[in-house]
Ligand SMILES: NC(=O)c1ccc[n+]([C@@H]2O[C@H](COP(=O)([O-])OP(=O)(O)OC[C@H]3O[C@@H](n4cnc5c(N)ncnc54)[C@H](O)[C@@H]3O)[C@@H](O)[C@H]2O)c1
């Protein structure tokens with residue numbers, strides 16, 4: 645069986661995913677596309693030589709009976725409406741983060757999916773498919789470092805555009821750590837506090853950069869996460885888990901070691917596209933394979949999207965108040981069992 649995709653949003657990551665489904669992965673095909681910028685949709689179809697219908701909007705695309713799965717790669721605020729409509733039509737959905745920009749929006753998606761009575765939605769939290777994070781999780785789950793006590797993490801981008809505001813350090817960037825860190829230690833979050841260190845001269849007026857988040861879990865693990873999106877030197881993701889019996893660290897992205905001009909050096913990447921390329925390939929292949937084999941996606945669920953949104957709402961509030969803010973989740977419905985916390 646070939647899983648036939650309709651793509652909503654043909655910007656940067658939309659095109660990346662179209663390329664991987666068309667040229668790198670197996671079992672998937674792009675049969676429809678749409679974008680509010682129709683020229684972008686047309687250019688994408690031409691550039692990737694797709695045999696795909698171009699629709700004026702997401703509703704028309706979802707109504708196409710040849711579309712089995714909707715790939716949502718539009719801007720975050722547009723995700724909720726498309727995902728709800730696709731779920732109500734019984735279509736599978738792969739939605740890039742964020743699932744919706746608010747916890748209430750994620751809950752509407754959760755309710756739509758439960759009403760449909762079948763798991764249809766996977767959220768694009770690709771770090772759960774990154775081999776480094778998978779190795780970290782195996783070490784923790786095998787109790788090799790004992791109980792995790794603390795995590796030190798950093799999410800650094802070389803630079804961001806003028807439209808990137810202080811809250812986006814949470815909703816656009818920290819959201820990846822929010823998802824992956826509680827998954828790593830099998831715990832949920834309890835509270836968050838944010839500190840703004842001295843601001844870099846490289847950030848524009850409306851952006852506080854860097855930012856430091858202290859997030860505590862229900863069992864008392866304290867996570868210190870730096871977000872620094874104008875770090876200049878490269879795209880750098882760091883994570884170190886400190887346990888009772890040992891410490892485990894995310895491996896550096898492999899690079900040759902060069903000896904030249906009296907220096908010993910390795911390279912650092914400068915873009916998420918390259919840092920997580922393998923993880924994106926594995927996550928979308930898993931989406932295709934699990935639907936083809938079991939009839940349901942097995943990756944991060946709409947409930948995981950809801951957990952991330954609740955946590956993200958509290959982090960944004962903590963940015964504004966400077967106080968420690970509570971993170972309070974509703975009870976996990978039986979429909980979502982504990983799958984979202986397991987290793988993929
Ligand atoms: N998982 C990751 O690491 C990762 C990486 C990059 C982006 N993303 C996420 O993917 C999404 C897209 O990001 P991007 O960098 O590709 O942005 P982008 O601006 O390059 O592309 C978004 C596209 O969506 C289109 N669009 C917006 N609203 C639409 C709507 N209602 N219907 C149809 N098309 C619409 C825009 O015209 C644009 O072409 C964002 O939610 C972003 O957070 C995730």
Ligand SMILES: O[C@H]1[C@H](O)[C@@H](O)[C@H](O)[C@@H](O)[C@H]1O
Pocket residue numbers: 801816817820873916
């Ligand atoms: O949309 C991107 C993407 O999610 C990257 O993985 C992250 O590093 C960036 O900060 C964000 O802007």
